[in-house]
Every structure is written in C-alpha cells, then in structure tokens.
Amino acid sequence: DxxxxxxxxxxxxxxxxxxxxxxxxxxxxxxxxxxxxxxxxxxxxxxxxxxxxxxxxxxxxxxxxxxxxxxxxxxxxxxxxxxxxxxxxERPQLDSAKAVMAPLAPRRPAQVEARIDKLTWTEPQTFAQSVNRTLAQLLDQYPSLCVFGEDVARKGGVYGVTRGLQKRAGAGRVFDTLLDEQSILGLGLGLGVSGLLPIPEIQYLAYLHNAADQLRGEGASLPFFSNGQYRNPMVVRIAGYGYQKGFGGHFHNDNAIAALRDIPGLVIASPSRPDDAAAMLRTCVAAADVDGTLSVFLEPIALYHTRDLHDDGDGGWLAPAPSEHVPIGRGRTYGDGTDLTLVTFGNGVRMSLRVARRLAAEGVAARVLDLRWLAPLPLDDLLREAAATGRVLVVDETRRTGGVSEGVIAALSDGGFTGIVQRVASEDSFIPLGEAARTVLLSEESIHDAAISLAAQQLHI
Structure with a gap:
C-alpha cells in the first residue's frame, strides 16, 4: 500500500x-x-x-x-x-502616498450634500432635543438605518436623547444591546458591511477605550486593505467630555480622544451648538451612505440640556433646525474681532463666547472659531481666522498631552502662520469626583487670563 x-x-x-x-x-x-x-x-x-x-x-x-x-x-x-x-x-502599482491612501476616506461632497433632507422643526431646541429630532427624521429617510446601544430603546438613553425613537421606528431598528462596547461596535461593523446604516451609541467616552480596536483594527482598516471593495459605514455616537455636574468621575467625565485622532480615515465630529449637532449628524449619515464613511460623533454631556449662554433665562444656547448644510471639515466663526482669535470646540465654544463678551467690555475684540470637526480639521477656516488677527489662543478642553491643541498648533505651523500662538488646556489627569474636577479642567478664568496676556503682545510684521 x-x-x-x-x-x-x-x-x-x-x-x-x-x-x-x-x-x-x-x-x-x-x-x-x-x-x-x-x-x-x-x-x-x-x-x-x-x-x-x-x-x-x-x-x-x-x-x-x-x-x-x-x-x-x-x-x-x-x-x-x-x-x-x-x-x-502588470497592474498599476501603488507608487505614491496618494494612491495608497485613496481608499481611506473617499470624499464626494456634492453627492453627500444631495442626500441631505431639510429638517422640519422651527422652535428652538436644546442639544439633546436637536439630536433626538434629527435621529427621528433620519430613521424616516433611511429605511436601512438602525440605532442601538445600552439603554437607548426602552429607556431612551441616560439623558433622554433617544427617547421615543423605538416607538417611532420599531424594535427591529431601535434596540437595546448588551452592556459591552466591543459587542456594540462589532454589531455595527457587521451591519455596515451587510449594507445597513448603523448608528451605535457608546454610553460614555471612557467606555470606548476597551473597544477602540473595533474602529482602529476593523472599521477604518477594512476599506483600506480591500482597496475600497468593502466598507464599514457607521456613525458612532459618544457622550463625552467633562463638566457634567452632580454625576461624574473618570468614567462619566472623560476628555481623552487621542486614541481616535490618529486613526486614518476616521471622521471626528464635535458639535457644540444644537443646530450644528443636527446639521453635522445629517452630514455624517449621508457620508456613510454615499462614501462608506466611518464617523465618531462626540456629544458634550454638559451641553445636552443647556439653554442659556450668558445670563439665566436668555435662551442663548437654544437653536432651531439648521437651514444650511455643514460639510465635513468646515468650521464656524463667531464675531469679527481683530485683536485675537479663540480657536476651540465642544464645551470650549460656550466658554470662549462667554469670555469674548468679557473681553469686549475690557476693550479687547476677539473672534471665536468653532472647529466643529476634529478630523479632518477645517484647515482653510483655521488659517483664515488666524491670519485675520495674527494672535491665536487655542482653547482645548482635552488633556495637554495628546490633546486637540497639539494638532491645531501643528496645522498652523504647517500652513505658514507667522503670528503668535498660545494655548490653554486641561491638565494631564483623570477627572476626579465632585468639585475637585474643577482643579484639572480648563476654566473660563484661565481662558480669560491667557487671552488678556496674548492680546497685549506686540505682533512682529
């Protein structure tokens, strides 16, 4: 044998x-x-x-x-x-960085804008209400869209942001998941590659870190290694940042996003105003549908139910539905001051606008640039607003090391900005419980003091 x-x-x-x-x-x-x-x-x-x-x-x-x-x-x-x-x-070889990176983040802004439906409400809304109404209309517009996560369905989320959506769209499209972030994102990846439009929610930013490889090693890399033949369209909603009152500590007040900022192709949306939240959420979903874009949508917990800007009862932080489309990588400028530019995002926008009014009363004219998108950064807007004053103060609520301000300052340098740049940021610390959190988080007072110091410096023309 x-x-x-x-x-x-x-x-x-x-x-x-x-x-x-x-x-x-x-x-x-x-x-x-x-x-x-x-x-x-x-x-x-x-x-x-x-x-x-x-x-x-x-x-x-x-x-x-x-x-x-x-x-x-x-x-x-x-x-x-x-x-x-x-x-x-004999096929064409990958002979340039552009060719290698082409599948990472295909951008077809005209087609994305064409997918944007008008939002229909007119009365002023809070941030949480604006996101809720936008999700409701998106569920109507996209039959393949699913919303899911811990307590998002029957409870309507910890902060009520998804309240009523399950009743509107059904339990097959709005549903609760296990208390496991890897499972939540893994389900989203599977739904996305199968042709659906998943919007998973990570209940708190600190909960993301044990599951971040689902985005880094799977979601963002799939279109890259398949040369665009496969994609993971997904919009990951995450409640995050600091300044939440009465309920906090590290696991509910986290300001660390460095692990997201270096993921190639990942879009990071960071709205602060209710109207921007609605417009940018529409954009992220449309980009997922058109280009297969993978986005993280960071929602500032402390601003969910904020109504006022300067004074109690002024309603200055409420906003109606947006009337304009917000493309990926486009910032928003407030004011036209010529003394300095405050560059910020998230909770920093409200703090900077409040500081800008104080500065005006003290004879310092400041403008505020809300970046809105942390990846890709709004480079054209950043360089334009920086050049308008020659002095830039980056107001960064994330940590000093690995924080957003590092990328902003590098972008200004790379873009040839020759003015004065300084920054204020939160400390390199976890966020403790109670009033102790104020000792390590960026404050309005530190923004004000840095702005006064910067405005007094002479420009070298």
Whole structure:
C-alpha cells in the first residue's frame, strides 16, 4: 500500500500519472521523521479521500477521467495560475502616498450634500432635543438605518436623547444591546458591511477605550486593505467630555480622544451648538451612505440640556433646525474681532463666547472659531481666522498631552502662520469626583487670563 503511513508520494501514482507535490503533506512527513509532529496529527500525513491525490484516484477508478486527462488538467490549471500571476504583476502599482491612501476616506461632497433632507422643526431646541429630532427624521429617510446601544430603546438613553425613537421606528431598528462596547461596535461593523446604516451609541467616552480596536483594527482598516471593495459605514455616537455636574468621575467625565485622532480615515465630529449637532449628524449619515464613511460623533454631556449662554433665562444656547448644510471639515466663526482669535470646540465654544463678551467690555475684540470637526480639521477656516488677527489662543478642553491643541498648533505651523500662538488646556489627569474636577479642567478664568496676556503682545510684521 503506497499510502500506508508513507504520505503522498511525489511520483508514479496510478497508471504512471505524476502526482503534484503536496507541500503540507511533505512538511508533515518531514516533521514526522524528526518526531516533531504530535501523534494525534500524524493521520493527516495520509492522502485520504478528501486530498488532491484521493480525488485523482477516485476519478480514474470511476472512469471519469483518464490518467492523461488528469495530467492535462494539472497543466491547464498551472497555465491559468501563471496567466493570472502575470496579469497581476502588470497592474498599476501603488507608487505614491496618494494612491495608497485613496481608499481611506473617499470624499464626494456634492453627492453627500444631495442626500441631505431639510429638517422640519422651527422652535428652538436644546442639544439633546436637536439630536433626538434629527435621529427621528433620519430613521424616516433611511429605511436601512438602525440605532442601538445600552439603554437607548426602552429607556431612551441616560439623558433622554433617544427617547421615543423605538416607538417611532420599531424594535427591529431601535434596540437595546448588551452592556459591552466591543459587542456594540462589532454589531455595527457587521451591519455596515451587510449594507445597513448603523448608528451605535457608546454610553460614555471612557467606555470606548476597551473597544477602540473595533474602529482602529476593523472599521477604518477594512476599506483600506480591500482597496475600497468593502466598507464599514457607521456613525458612532459618544457622550463625552467633562463638566457634567452632580454625576461624574473618570468614567462619566472623560476628555481623552487621542486614541481616535490618529486613526486614518476616521471622521471626528464635535458639535457644540444644537443646530450644528443636527446639521453635522445629517452630514455624517449621508457620508456613510454615499462614501462608506466611518464617523465618531462626540456629544458634550454638559451641553445636552443647556439653554442659556450668558445670563439665566436668555435662551442663548437654544437653536432651531439648521437651514444650511455643514460639510465635513468646515468650521464656524463667531464675531469679527481683530485683536485675537479663540480657536476651540465642544464645551470650549460656550466658554470662549462667554469670555469674548468679557473681553469686549475690557476693550479687547476677539473672534471665536468653532472647529466643529476634529478630523479632518477645517484647515482653510483655521488659517483664515488666524491670519485675520495674527494672535491665536487655542482653547482645548482635552488633556495637554495628546490633546486637540497639539494638532491645531501643528496645522498652523504647517500652513505658514507667522503670528503668535498660545494655548490653554486641561491638565494631564483623570477627572476626579465632585468639585475637585474643577482643579484639572480648563476654566473660563484661565481662558480669560491667557487671552488678556496674548492680546497685549506686540505682533512682529
């Protein structure tokens, strides 16, 4: 018996037909000779009925093929593989960074804008209400859209942001999940690659970090390694940042987003105003639908139910539905002061606007640039508003090390800005409970003091 424990032979099988070399079996035979193959695996050395040699014997024995026809098939397959290999070697090669990065973040802004439906409410809303109403209309617009996460369905979310959506769209499209962020994002990846539009919610930013590789190693990399043949369209809503009162500590007040900022192709939306939240959420969903974009949508917890800007009862932080489309990578400017530019995002926008009014009363004219998008940064808006005053104070509520301000200052330098740049940021610390949080978080007072100091510095023209 030529196969009785000796493995597949490399020559002279039935009727003189040469056998193709079975590399795995050859390797197993060599290991077996050295005693390196475990006993329970040694049966794999035998060319059983399921092996290539086994199929060959069966076909010849049954009279389906002659030995010569078997050999012809081997040679035909060899020629086919050779042809395909030659074709592959002659295809255009990845010879530039642009070519390599093309699948990361396809941008078709005109098609994205065309997918934007008008939002219909007119009365002023809070941030939470604005997101809720936008999700409701998006569920109507996109039949494939799903909203899910911890407590988002029956409870309507910790802060009521998803209240009523399950009743509106049904339990098949708005549903609760396990208390496991890896499962939530993994489900989103599966839904996205299957042709649906998932909007998973991560209940708190601090909860994301144990599951971030679902975005880094799977979601963002799939279109890259498949050259755009597959994609993971998804909008991940995350409640985050600091300044939440009465309920906090590190796990509910987290300001660390460095792990997101360096993921190639990932879009990071960071709205602060209710109207921007609505417009930017529409944009993220439309980009997911058109381009397969993977986005993280950061929602400042402390601003969910904020109504006032300067004084109690002024309603200055409420806003109606947006009337304009907000493209990815476009900022928003408040004021036209010529003394300095406050560049900020998230909670920093409200603090900076409040500080800007104080500065105006003290004779310092400041403008405020809300970045809105942290990846990609609104570079054109940033350079324009910086050049308008020559003095830039970056107001960064994230940590000093790894925070957003590092990327902003680098972008100003790369863009050729020659004015004065300074920054204020939160400390390199976790956020503690209670009033102690104020000791490590960026404050309005620190913004004001830094702005006064910067405005007094002479510009070198």
């Amino acid at each position: 030529r196969h009785g424990g000796g493995g597949t032979r490399a020559a002279a099988p039935e009727a003189g037909v040469p056998a193709p070399v079975d590399r795995p079996a050859d390797g197993a035979r060599r290991l077996g000779r050295r005693g390196g193959l475990p006993q329970h695996l040694r049966h794999r050395r035998r060319a059983g009925p399921g092996s290539v040699a086994g199929h060959r014997r069966t076909l010849i024995a049954a009279g389906v093929l002659t030995p010569a026809e078997v050999l012809d098939r081997y040679e035909a397959k060899r020629a086919e593989v050779q042809r395909l290999a030659t074709e592959a070697s």
